[in-house]
Amino acid sequence: MQTQVIDARGNPEAGTQLGGRLIKEGGLVAFPTETVYGLGANGMDAEAVQGIFAAKGRPSDNPLILHVCRKNDVHKLWDTIPEKAQRLMDAFWPGPLTLVYTRTDAVPDIVTAGLSTVAVRMPDNKTARALIKAAGVPIAAPSANASGRPSPTTAAHVLEDMAGRIPLVIDGGPCKFGVESTVVAVGAEPMILRPGAVTQSMLEAVIGPVRLHKSLLQPLGEGEQTASPGMRYKHYAPDAQVIVVTGTLSNMARRISELYDTYTNAHKKCMILATRQTQHFYREKEYAIIGDRERPQTLCASLFSALRDRGAQADVLLAEGVPAEEAGLAFMNRLLRAAGFCCEDADKLSD
Ligand code: TXA
Numbered sequence: 001m002q003t004q005v006i007d008a009r010g011n012p013e014a015g016t017q018l019g020g021r022l023i024k025e026g027g028l029v030a031f032p033t034e035t036v037y038g039l040g041a042n043g044m045d046a047e048a049v050q051g052i053f054a055a056k057g058r059p060s061d062n063p064l065i066l067h068v069c070r071k072n073d074v075h076k077l078w079d080t081i082p083e084k085a086q087r088l089m090d091a092f093w094p095g096p097l098t099l100v101y102t103r104t105d106a107v108p109d110i111v112t113a114g115l116s117t118v119a120v121r122m123p124d125n126k127t128a129r130a131l132i133k134a135a136g137v138p139i140a141a142p143s144a145n146a147s148g149r150p151s152p153t154t155a156a157h158v159l160e161d162m163a164g165r166i167p168l169v170i171d172g173g174p175c176k177f178g179v180e181s182t183v184v185a186v187g188a189e190p191m192i193l194r195p196g197a198v199t200q201s202m203l204e205a206v207i208g209p210v211r212l213h214k215s216l217l218q219p220l221g222e223g224e225q226t227a228s229p230g231m232r233y234k235h236y237a238p239d240a241q242v243i244v245v246t247g248t249l250s251n252m253a254r255r256i257s258e259l260y261d262t263y264t265n266a267h268k269k270c271m272i273l274a275t276r277q278t279q280h281f282y283r284e285k286e287y288a289i290i291g292d293r294e295r296p297q298t299l300c301a302s303l304f305s306a307l308r309d310r311g312a313q314a315d316v317l318l319a320e321g322v323p324a325e326e327a328g329l330a331f332m333n334r335l336l337r338a339a340g341f342c343c344e345d346a347d348k349l350s351d
């Protein structure tokens with residue numbers, strides 16, 4: 001199959017009529033959102049949704065998010081709208097927040113992997129919303145990467161994984177946030193299942209206490225249940241091995257430099273993922289500045305492209321940790337998964 005790319009960077013509606021028609025006919029379309037690129041199909045059509053799992057190689061027990069272009073569209077997807085959900089929708093939609101609540105019978109089982117709940121979000125990206133409008137149905141869309149790979153934040157990343165497998169990619173340029181939406185279960189006790197740009201404190205300012213799922217920063221134990229099935233799988237893995245080092249800046253940089261020398265002496269090509277504040281520690285070494293530690297959202301915005309692009313050029317990526325709070329929590333959640341939870345605390349090593 002030839003994959004057509006339509007450039008929507010100057011015109012957010014470009015490609016959305018063709019894309020809407022392809023989706024109505026049961027096809028797949030990759031499209032930009034403000035978080036990452038999505039791989040969309042008609043969310044009301046089980047056979048079309050099956051095509052998403054096939055194109056990605058995604059395990060069938062990992063449920064999908066339905067994307068809507070109007071808040072009102074949740075009425076046919078959830079059995080009721082709890083008050084806290086309504087308040088979150090009013091505060092953060094359109095935007096990078098996915099809400100999980102009890103589903104109706106209109107939602108095909110394959111979308112929810114048989115769960116009694118369905119995840120819904122309204123993206124804050126004009127092309128995404130124009131595509132959903134043109135399709136006339138909620139669009140089921142996971143991130144548009146092959147299962148297990150870093151999520152795509154440019155059309156070029158989508159093509160790396162999906163060229164020849166889908167008929168259309170709409171290119172909306174680089175994604176603004178660069179990590180996927182915050183996923184919140186809105187039952188009696190709201191809980192963050194996946195951290196994102198909408199942070200715990202932003203949510204709590206609107207609905208009061210919100211818990212963090214315990215698996216956000218650690219692997220699940222054998223046989224342990226996760227509320228968000230996607231958290232179970234190996235994730236975001238680039239071509240290179242990733243090692244995360246945390247600690248005070250000087251301890252962290254010293255340990256990263258040590259690891260760099262060890263691996264380089266063993267003829268492994270190393271690349272350090274540094275920040276503006278730490279680049280001076282690595283002068284003689286190969287490093288890439290991925291953002292500003294004081295503004296972890298800048299680290300989120302470039303993490304996946306760094307994992308893909310730098311990971312293709314190196315054997316080992318040495319990455320710096322940041323405090324796992326606010327936007328830093330989303331960054332560490334993704335980075336630790338990309339590293340298979342291989343993480344060293346440099347402060348403990350230097351005791
Ligand atoms: O930003 C995003 O959310 C992107 C863009 C394309 O919208 N989409 C995305 O989809 O990240 P995906 O499939 O890669 O991740 C969806 C996450 C998974 O961790 C999945 O397990 C969880 O949401 N999820 C979906 N439905 C769920 C449900 N009913 N209950 C709990 N978790 C659910």
Ligand code: MG
Nearest residue numbers: 142143151180
């Ligand atoms: Mg994904």
